[in-house]
Amino acid sequence: MSGARSLRLIWFVTWFNVRMLLASEFFVLLTFIGPLIYATLGFFLFRSGGGTAGHTLLYVALGAGMMGVWSTTLFGCGGAIAWQRWEGTLELLVNAPTRYDFILVGQTFGAVVFGFYGIVATLIWGVVLFGMPIEATFPLILPLSLLAAVVSLGSLGMLIATTFVLYRHANALGNLLEYPIWLVAGLLVPVATLPFWVRPLSWLLAPTWGMEAIRGAAIGTEPPILAIVMCFALAVVYYLAARVALIYVLAKARRDATLSLQ
Amino acid sequence: MSYGMLFNWARPSIYIPTLIGGPTFQLLFFAALGSYATNRSPAYFAIGNAVQVSALAGVFGMTMAIANERWFGTLPAVLATPANRLALFAGRFMPFVLNGLFVSLYAFALGVIFLGVRIAPGSLAVVGLGLLVTVFSCTAIGALQGAISLRLRDGLFGANLVMMSILLFCGVNIPLRELPTWMQVVGNLLPFTHGLEAVRQAADGAGLGQVGGLIAIEFGVGCAYAAAAFALFRFLEVSSRRNATLDVR
Numbered sequence: 001m002s003g004a005r006s007l008r009l010i011w012f013v014t015w016f017n018v019r020m021l022l023a024s025e026f027f028v029l030l031t032f033i034g035p036l037i038y039a040t041l042g043f044f045l046f047r048s049g050g051g052t053a054g055h056t057l058l059y060v061a062l063g064a065g066m067m068g069v070w071s072t073t074l075f076g077c078g079g080a081i082a083w084q085r086w087e088g089t090l091e092l093l094v095n096a097p098t099r100y101d102f103i104l105v106g107q108t109f110g111a112v113v114f115g116f117y118g119i120v121a122t123l124i125w126g127v128v129l130f131g132m133p134i135e136a137t138f139p140l141i142l143p144l145s146l147l148a149a150v151v152s153l154g155s156l157g158m159l160i161a162t163t164f165v166l167y168r169h170a171n172a173l174g175n176l177l178e179y180p181i182w183l184v185a186g187l188l189v190p191v192a193t194l195p196f197w198v199r200p201l202s203w204l205l206a207p208t209w210g211m212e213a214i215r216g217a218a219i220g221t222e223p224p225i226l227a228i229v230m231c232f233a234l235a236v237v238y239y240l241a242a243r244v245a246l247i248y249v250l251a252k253a254r255r256d257a258t259l260s261l262q
Numbered sequence: 263m264s265y266g267m268l269f270n271w272a273r274p275s276i277y278i279p280t281l282i283g284g285p286t287f288q289l290l291f292f293a294a295l296g297s298y299a300t301n302r303s304p305a306y307f308a309i310g311n312a313v314q315v316s317a318l319a320g321v322f323g324m325t326m327a328i329a330n331e332r333w334f335g336t337l338p339a340v341l342a343t344p345a346n347r348l349a350l351f352a353g354r355f356m357p358f359v360l361n362g363l364f365v366s367l368y369a370f371a372l373g374v375i376f377l378g379v380r381i382a383p384g385s386l387a388v389v390g391l392g393l394l395v396t397v398f399s400c401t402a403i404g405a406l407q408g409a410i411s412l413r414l415r416d417g418l419f420g421a422n423l424v425m426m427s428i429l430l431f432c433g434v435n436i437p438l439r440e441l442p443t444w445m446q447v448v449g450n451l452l453p454f455t456h457g458l459e460a461v462r463q464a465a466d467g468a469g470l471g472q473v474g475g476l477i478a479i480e481f482g483v484g485c486a487y488a489a490a491a492f493a494l495f496r497f498l499e500v501s502s503r504r505n506a507t508l509d510v511r
Contacts (some may be wrong), residue, residue, distance in 0.1 A: 025419040037426045042299070044436045049300035169276045176279035179287035189294045 006102055013106025014113060021076060021114045030075060031118040035068030039122045042188055043130055058135065058219055061126040063188040065119030066211050069112065069153065070181055075174045076111025077157030080104065081165040081249075091260050094250060101158075101246055108157035112150055119214075135218070142217040145224060148231035149210030155238035156206040162245035187211055206234050271322070281361075285315035285369045293377050296435055305380065308373035309465060310434035313396055313458050315369045316362035317428055320400035321407060322421050323358040328408025328495070329417035337412075341499055351492050355401050362397035382467035389464045395477050396457025399484025400428075403453050405491035412498050428454050453487055456480040 084090035126132035164170040185207035216224025296307035331337040373379035411417025431449040457480035460473040
């Protein structure tokens with residue numbers, strides 16, 4: 001399969017999945033309404049403290065938006081393979097001449113791209129309700145930061161998709177992992193304020209670096225080069241780990257004849 | 263029986279991550295965020311969220327207990343029985359109230375051990391009463407959501423929205439007086455607000471004489487939601503029979 005055809009396939013599946021998620025009330029809530037509620041909560045909490053704890057409203061809005069991105073990634077990717085099973089398309093996709101991991105890449109990127117719509121919604125919410133100024137210290141780096149965040153979260157999503165499928169109730173894992181990653185990745189509370197042993201954990205997470213890359217470009221004092229590099233580096237590591245997990249999962253499913261079992 | 267059959271989360275593989283793990287991290291998240299943003303004690307946020315997590319069982323549980331009858335295809339059989347509708351409806355509350363209490367007590371224990379929550383020993387009974395009434399009223403709004411879900415494509419959408427609304431409007435993390443007036447009005451109309459305030463005051467040592475009014479209001483709000491839920495359930499039953507849409511999904 002040529003590179004151009006692979007990219008076309010990934011693009012098609014990404015777009016297809018974005019449209020599928022748009023039709024889901026649950027994902028609309030997760031991506032659009034949830035972040036607005038958390039952003040409002042964040043605005044009031046920081047205001048209640050007599051300021052923004054040294055941060056701008058944009059800091060809160062971006063953090064709340066990224067919370068939505070993580071939720072969409074977690075639930076959208078966690079159930080990706082399980083949904084194909086339920087819909088009866090998994091066997092067809094796995095046995096199609098196209099590489100299944102490319103299909104999965106498109107599916108997980110679709111969830112992440114959909115999640116990023118939530119950041120836009122949160123920014124509009126902040127401007128309209130709280131008079132938040134939209135600013136970017138490094139506007140030329142911002143698109144690269146967004147791309148880095150999408151790529152790293154997409155790859156993490158693929159790892160989530162290939163590992164969560166081993167657990168029968170992937171959505172329950174989603175319920176478990178929403179808050180801890182919001183906390184450990186420093187989306188609203190800086191990692192520096194958390195216990196020291198949390199910091200190494202946060203370095204392994206795409207949302208940490210994705211958030212730092214976006215915030216660095218928007219409100220940072222220095223270009224977030226390290227964060228962008230870490231996003232791409234983690235993306236490679238996640239993708240390789242996901243490939244290994246996928247090979248194992250598919251081999252196991254074929255061996256046990258459970259590919260189509262729910 | 264309906265609890266075991268209709269509550270999807272009743273098995274350990276879902277219950278533990280969702281109703282034990284989720285609340286644990288919710289407590290830690292809001293304690294960290296709240297104390298960082300406002301300089302208030304983490305205990306304030308721990309109490310608010312320890313009571314709020316009971317709504318996970320109440321709101322989602324009751325939504326599932328009613329809406330899943332339709333999704334599992336058992337609704338026509340249930341409604342074909344001559345059983346008293348009120349008994350059929352009210353009987354579903356008890357397990358979810360107990361479940362909500364359990365989740366909340368677990369979260370309180372976490373708060374006491376890790377986040378500095380202290381409850382005045384003389385007020386334990388009042389805290390317990392406030393908690394019980396709050397869990398009941400959360401279950402009542404869950405019942406209303408369940409009844410609404412008999413007509414919706416995705417019932418859990420509304421349940422999620424109720425959970426988020428409680429988090430924002432009911433003084434869980436932000437004192438009600440610090441919210442804009444219209445949000446205070448919404449908060450006062452939702453279950454949870456008065457019960458949580460009663461629990462907070464009782465934990466600080468207030469007696470039944472001081473918080474009895476708040477508990478009574480919370481109970482009244484809960485009863486109003488339960489009555490609305492039952493009325494809607496009956497209305498939808500009758501209209502579904504008339505329009506032959508009882509089992510339409």
